[in-house]
Amino acid sequence: MERSILQYETDRQEAVRVAARLILASGTTTPRVGGVGECTIHIIDDPCDIEDVCQKMEEMAGIKKSWSFFNRDAAMLRDADALLIATSLRCLNDPADINCNMCGKLVCEYLKEEEKLPRDPDVAYTGPLCTFRATNIAYAVDGMMNQARHLGIDTGTYWSMGAAAMRMGIIPRDTGFAMGMAISITEKSPFRDIPKNYADINQRSMTDRMINRLWPQFRSIYS
């Protein structure tokens, strides 16, 4: 490949690293309800680590029918340049003590007494969570989306990524709710124009079936 194109590729990856951190900054400074130490944001920009998350998502997709779209999400995330995962640290064990009844338990004392769902394979988040606290994630995620938009970077937002990261244990232990945003600095957003059966038919499988598989025979015949 031409040297200048290789240089472009290196610079593009550097742009991903810098942009991910600027997006983290914006997500961190968004509004928070009920205090500090609520949300953390974690950057995953190593391709091998991204692949680990994708595989976990595919594993979860098989658990129940309503999660089958995790396969499609994983196929998109393989094309992402970096993942940002926002967590809510207090919604699991530390209700906001404002008795808002969003969780339906009337007051926070009742929510504290409520038994949580067990950590079964078909439970993504062990609710009931403090909904008031968990809403902080919305602010963090939208803050990140907003910054990415200002930087002109394509994004996709997936809860499947957050659920998989929680299950992998790569985000803080106290996390009750997590949600992920993927960014891509490419000419074509990998998160838009998604055909049906994207998990099976995507650029990767297309290249493999139509080019890689036929190329050795083509060489043999036309040599």
Next chain:
Amino acid sequence: MTIRQMSELVEKGFQRSVELISLAAHNSFRFNNRNTIQMITVEDEDLEQIAEYCFSLGDMSPLAARDGRNLVQMMKEPCSLLVFGDKRKSDFNYNCGACGYRTCAEMNKAEEVESLTANGPSCVFKNINLGIAANAAASAAHALGLYCRVFSTLAFGAKALEVIEGVDICISVCVSAAKKNPYFDRHEYWTQEHWDETFAKEFPPYNRGFIGAVE
């Protein structure tokens, strides 16, 4: 007329900004493309009603009282409250467990618990969609150079007084075109005397000596 005065410019610009902010909130991201949120803006008498209600909560909710008290002051300058609301039941079928029920169907069937602030149990993703709308509004307000703060207290007030109807959960964003930022550091309220009195009442250990020490 070729000359327009500042008060007119600010007033008209503010009204247009509120519309643009609502537009930004309306078009923000939603999970599963479920754009079911409702949105209203509240001003003047209706806003005053919310402010008085919140202030009247007093010691029951000091935070609401503080916001109500501040809002009465803020309303003297261009000020508008955007209230966002949504239904509590899940139409996502994610079956994620965050609400405490294994499936969305179970949650939707669960008995509704009504209260002044919100009706539960509510789908966490519904709340997330709502929060994203609120943050998009705040972000648009920031971009337009308006003062802005997200309030859950005032939204709870709007729901309790049925200013916004047909919703189970809500959140509000207050925007203002005041002469200085009215949402933070409202020190004029805290006269030295009032501060000393409140502080001594609320935080007695702060100025107390050692327990057992001779005073």
